[in-house]
Amino acid sequence: MDLRLKKSTFARREARSGWLYAAVPLLGITVFFVLPFLISLLRTFQRGLTQEFVGLQNYIDILHSEAFLTAAGNTLRFMAFAVPLNVVLGLVIALGLHRLASRAAFFRTVFLIPYVIPVSATVMFFQILFEQSGVVNSALQLIGKAPVEFLTSDRAFYVLLLLYLWKNFGYNMVIFLSGLARIPRDYAEAARIDGAGAFQTFRHITMPLLAPTFFFVFIISIMNSFKVFREAYALGGEYPHESIYMLQHFMNNNLQNLNYQRVSVASLYVFVLIVLLVLALYLWRRKKGDDRL
Template sequence: MIFESKKYKGLLFILPSLIGFGILYVIPFFGGIKYSVSKSSFNSTFVAFNNYTDVFKNNAFKIALKNTCFFMIISIPVLIVISFVIALMIYELKAPKIVKLSIMLPIAVPSGTVVGFFKKVFGFNGFNLIDSEYAMLVVILIFIWKNTGYNLIIYLAGLSQMDKEVIEASMIDGANYFQRLQYIIIPLFTPINVFVAIVTIINSFKIFKDIYMLQGSYPNPKIYMLQHYINNKFNDLQYEKLTSSAYIFSLMIFVVVFLLFILDKKHAKRVGGN
């Protein structure tokens, strides 16, 4: 970028990272495609998309897909709204630092250490949510509890950089708080919202840790996720099923993130056009 003549030097700097990343991530990702179109782990006969269609006929996969989609569709927007509202409250009320810190603290708590609490509160006899058909509710609560802090950090950083003059001008114009929120703050926050959404999606996969620590490899079917399905296919040595379902999962994520990027680009254009 800066000095064209020293091109090889850049490669030298990137090489250690690139070798490891290539061997451990890129090659595996593309190498897995071969398995997803093979008859089985031990028979590489080409079967085209049979594994993909088979996977969609499989009950365990259907349940896992349904649960994962349900979890993501509910918990991601809810978490984003909750963290944005809390961030606004902290910012506008100039809340004491302990408030912010308390909400952020769960980030640092390993999943295994709080199973004692969650099992006791949501799993005791007579009011056993974890083993009931509403188990997903517990999972969503744990997710929100654990991840509000991340989004809060990003939102508070954004709020502290907000142009105060725009806000003051709107106050002189007589806009009330909700008008200001609707017409100024929220549009201004589109790029941050996109970033927060992506971070939240990435963090949403980690819910597997919490479900695993609560209920192991074969949890209540209501909270059986794609990650469980993939792990269990690994233990059954069904690599062809594993890779095809993993690619379906990746494709879903890529599509959502791609749409978010388009939203971001559109916003940038609109702002630039004004």
């Protein structure tokens, strides 16, 4: 009886200690994440400084905003290009370095350097390359071609895409290398002995075993594609060329104009879009028969 009582007392103390340890991070999450989210959600149903309840009117009005539709279209277009290219580029380079084994350390470091370079330095480098009097236009003039407006035309989108890929593919490469390192080499050797070619080995052995890593990289790439505002803002300012005017530009400009309702509604649309994309990928993966996270 005494032993059971001591165990019960010890269990209660352990539970209290656990809650005390968890209280600080839970308080931080509540104050800095949950409460701001709930306040933003409440603002989406109010109008202006009067805080008059207007229901879903703010959600309807923003869909008639040309600036919002342009920003949303550019963001989705950028994501449609950037995510697949970033994933494929990281995978291809990781496969190449994986074959080099111990000799890959130098190249792995070289490819990862752009990821750790500050955004401002990266943007400055690309501005030196693509400005009206930059390196690329100087080279074009040397061969008798007219200079091209890279940053003040529709080409700005592709400059931003190139900048994003150059800076971010190294991160995906490292994640893929980690996933490839966990695949036993015996599987590939056994497949080659059975007569499987490189493509068959990749399709039937490497890709299925790399599926969890592939899923993680795809999700991270989707989320990172929404963070391109830093590069776009540094490249084109608050009001860049229309082709690189992103949702973050829209929210930043409305925040400066104290239009909190528009910012909150746009943020919620982005949140819902990310959740739907992640959910769709998860369901697709489960349908393919691999539901391990």
